[in-house]
Amino acid sequence: MTSETTPTRGYSGRKDSHIKRLRRIEGQVRGLQRMVEEDQYCIEILTQVSAATKALQSFSLELLDEHLAHCVLEAAQQGGQEAEEKVREASAAIARLVRS
Numbered sequence: 001m002t003s004e005t006t007p008t009r010g011y012s013g014r015k016d017s018h019i020k021r022l023r024r025i026e027g028q029v030r031g032l033q034r035m036v037e038e039d040q041y042c043i044e045i046l047t048q049v050s051a052a053t054k055a056l057q058s059f060s061l062e063l064l065d066e067h068l069a070h071c072v073l074e075a076a077q078q079g080g081q082e083a084e085e086k087v088r089e090a091s092a093a094i095a096r097l098v099r100s
Contacts, residue, residue: 008070009066009070009071010063010066010067010068010069010070010071011063011066011067014066018059018062018063021055021059022059024055025052025055025056025059028048028051028052028055029052031048032045032048032049032052035048057097057100060097061097064090064093064094064097067090067093068090071086072086072087072090075087
C-alpha cells in the first residue's frame with residue numbers, strides 16, 4: 001500500500017450499502033428535528049429516537065463485525081505488535097458500544 005492508494009477497509013466492499021443506510025438514519029434524525037419544530041407529542045418523538053438509536057446500533061454492530069473479520073483477522077495472521085494493537089482497539093470499541 002502506498003500513500004497514493006486508498007486502503008481497503010473491512011467495509012469497503014459494502015460501502016455503497018453503508019452510505020445508503022446512513023442516509024436513511026440521517027433522514028430519521030432530520031425527522032426528529034421536524035417533529036420538535038412541529039411540537040409533536042413527546043412519546044411520539046421518543047419512539048422515533050428509539051428507532052434511530054436502534055438503526056445506529058445495528059449499523060455499529062455490522063461495522064464492528066466487518067472490522068473483526070477483516071482488519072483484526074489480517075493483523076492476527078501477521079502477528080506481533082500490530083495484532084495486539086488491533087485486538088486492543090476492537091476491545092475498546094466493543095466497550096464503548098456496550099456503554100452507549
